[in-house]
Amino acid sequence: MEISGRTKVCALIGDPVEHSLSPAMHNAAFKHLDLDYVYLAFKVRREELRDAVNGVKALKIHGLNVTKPLKVEITTLLDRLDESALNIGAVNTVLRAGDKLIGYNTDCIGALEALREAGVNLEGMKAVILGAGGAARAVAFAVAPKVRELVILNRTVTKAESLSRDLKRRLGVDVRFGGLSEVEKEEELKDADLLINATSVGMKPNENLSPVNPNLLKPDLTVFDLVYNPVETKLLKDAKKVGAKVVDGLSMLLFQGAAAFSIWTDRDPPLKVMREALKSALEERVSG
Numbered sequence: 001m002e003i004s005g006r007t008k009v010c011a012l013i014g015d016p017v018e019h020s021l022s023p024a025m026h027n028a029a030f031k032h033l034d035l036d037y038v039y040l041a042f043k044v045r046r047e048e049l050r051d052a053v054n055g056v057k058a059l060k061i062h063g064l065n066v067t068k069p070l071k072v073e074i075t076t077l078l079d080r081l082d083e084s085a086l087n088i089g090a091v092n093t094v095l096r097a098g099d100k101l102i103g104y105n106t107d108c109i110g111a112l113e114a115l116r117e118a119g120v121n122l123e124g125m126k127a128v129i130l131g132a133g134g135a136a137r138a139v140a141f142a143v144a145p146k147v148r149e150l151v152i153l154n155r156t157v158t159k160a161e162s163l164s165r166d167l168k169r170r171l172g173v174d175v176r177f178g179g180l181s182e183v184e185k186e187e188e189l190k191d192a193d194l195l196i197n198a199t200s201v202g203m204k205p206n207e208n209l210s211p212v213n214p215n216l217l218k219p220d221l222t223v224f225d226l227v228y229n230p231v232e233t234k235l236l237k238d239a240k241k242v243g244a245k246v247v248d249g250l251s252m253l254l255f256q257g258a259a260a261f262s263i264w265t266d267r268d269p270p271l272k273v274m275r276e277a278l279k280s281a282l283e284e285r286v287s288g
């Protein structure tokens, strides 16, 4: 990639950012389409966010991805939020349009695209989401208007309650909520069609853990695990064993990135190239 005075800069901000897979995915896509863009990563702590946002404006940085712990706080520092960011209350993508910064949340579309690619038709389904953190909020807003019934179970019940309240207020959808006890999981999974793990349980270095006892899984269940490190989590392995359909977190990571790519470039994302770049960056991270 030839860097020049005209090169447009996109960047990830957050803390930590060192192990992010996004630079590999986006730079591969820019290169493939021969776009004069570059993607960097800047470590920005919470207390540095206001300065960083002013810096984005002053340096005319073209676009941002935003990760922990800045996704919620940055919503108050931007000029405008699109509907998904307003609903979710968090921003993961920013576009600079002149002197204005516009915030988006592409996790919502990322989740829907991952399910669509896997051939999952949400209509008429009962979905159970485990978790009520940032990722769970995005997925809940994505699936709530489409499914027949939605239940949110979270270790901290008050967070599930507050997400359920926001879904009612913003989308007018009734969503039940509860805790993450074995009894609650068993009761809700009995007649569920779709199980979504949006907790961090099963993520490295705890890859031997699963948020769900394998006895609760069944062949007619679709299991979507947002955790992508490892790609095949214990939950997905258990689900495959009983013959359930599985959707991994890497596809959501790809599609949320693809949506951000389109926002910055107005071009169709080269999905195949981006998926390959993600896979090799992940492999490198494992071996490195």
Ligand SMILES: NC(=O)c1ccc[n+]([C@@H]2O[C@H](COP(=O)([O-])OP(=O)(O)OC[C@H]3O[C@@H](n4cnc5c(N)ncnc54)[C@H](OP(=O)(O)O)[C@@H]3O)[C@@H](O)[C@H]2O)c1
Pocket (backbone or CB within 6 Å): 107, 110, 130, 131, 132, 133, 134, 135, 136, 154, 155, 156, 159, 180, 198, 199, 200, 201, 203, 226, 227, 228, 249, 250, 252, 253, 254, 256
């Ligand atoms: N595939 C993708 O594109 C994508 C995108 C975003 C996130 N993710 C993944 O999704 C996961 C959650 O991310 P996030 O941003 O939502 O994080 P977060 O906001 O910190 O939320 C973490 C969630 O996990 C729950 N949790 C954590 N440890 C737990 C445990 N030991 N037992 C039960 N529940 C536990 C938390 O429950 P409490 O509320 O009780 O603490 C909370 O619901 C991560 O693995 C992340 O990598 C994937």
